[in-house]
Amino acid sequence: MATMARDLLAQDSVDATLERITRSATELVEGCDAAGVLILHGATVETLAPTDQLVVDSDRLQERLREGPCFDAARSRTKNVFRIADLTAQEQRWPAYAPPARALGVGSMMGFLLYTEDEELGAMNLYARRAGAFTRDSETAGWLLASHAAVALSSARTHAQLGEAIATRHTIGEAMGILMGGHRLSESQAFDVLRRYSQERNVKLREVARQVCEQGGLEP
Secondary structure, eight states, X not given: OHHHHHHHHHOSSHHHHHHXXXXXXXXXXXXXXXXXXXEEETTXXXXXXXXXXXHHHHHHHHHHHTOSHHHHHHHOSSOOEEEESOTTSOOSSSTTTHHHHHHHXXXXXXXXXXXXXXXXXXXXXXXXXXXXXXXXXXXXXXXXXXXXXXXXXXXXXXXXXXXXXXXXXXXXXXXHHHHHHHHTOOHHHHHHHHHHHHHHHTOOHHHHHHHHHXXXXXXX
């Protein structure tokens, strides 16, 4: 687990971090056959770094039905962990999800909340094909992994956002330079041109700047 935590922080992208997280789940959590990270954008489900098609199929099923344990875990802001010891038993909480999930081959499930934001929630979900595969020790190991994963994922996302911000700033600066040279504008005037165009066309500033860089100016 300690080695895994160091490896997570050493990954160079969000995608690589997620892939290391889900792979670690199958390696470190007893009974885990497959793992993935579910991101909920409003009512739309996105599956990241699945280790098996089973994860994708389950997420799509929950998105279509708008119910299921992983769906609930991702939306929850209070319950951080869930464990279903036996999905093959009669499951009253998710009556629409449980039967087709059993048909997919899901026997046991666990889910751990990774983060919550205003419009987005993320959860790490673990699957076992055998009923009763996950024990209390499995839940403890999964919770430890999810805790490390949440920190590493937050760091990776922050790093990616910082890189994007730096790239955007560079693009805007390049676009300002093109306008300054082509129209004999000052730096503040060139930025005002970009800003007004962005507001009038309802286009993000970075997209306006990219257009200038690619086309050498703004469309009339």
